[in-house]
Amino acid sequence: GAVSTTLLFCVALRSLFGHASWIRLKPLYAYMSPIGMWFGVVHVMAFGAKGWDTLFNKNYHNGQMSITFVSSMLPACVLLVHHLMGTFGTKKQVSNKTLWKHSMIYIANQDFKDICSKSAVKK
Numbered sequence: 001g002a003v004s005t006t007l008l009f010c011v012a013l014r015s016l017f018g019h020a021s022w023i024r025l026k027p028l029y030a031y032m033s034p035i036g037m038w039f040g041v042v043h044v045m046a047f048g049a050k051g052w053d054t055l056f057n058k059n060y061h062n063g064q065m066s067i068t069f070v071s072s073m074l075p076a077c078v079l080l081v082h083h084l085m086g087t088f089g090t091k092k093q094v095s096n097k098t099l100w101k102h103s104m105i106y107i108a109n110q111d112f113k114d115i116c117s118k119s120a121v122k123k
Helices: 002-017 022-054 067-087 104-119
Strands: none
Touching: 002 022, 022 067
16 A cells, blocks of 8 residues: 555655656656556455355345445446457557547647737738
């Protein structure tokens, strides 16, 4: 738990390194974040696994599953799929088209271009 909190705290404090370029912060995001998340998931699973033998027992917790099972399986599966896709090279862009016609950045860029073209001095 402490290792997970420390790693994720380091990742969260990246705003303190505002002058650093992305290439300097990439190892922080690419490696420390998933490792910290794995430590957190394993921590929750280790301390809650003793109650998993009653997962499908309808007489226990009114038939609801253990909270540690539910709260750790989703992040564990997401992290597992993330690592499998990274390992087998399936994390690639499907299309070269960008769908951002309705994004706020696109609209702001278009407004800026319109304002610049209207305010340009014509000779």
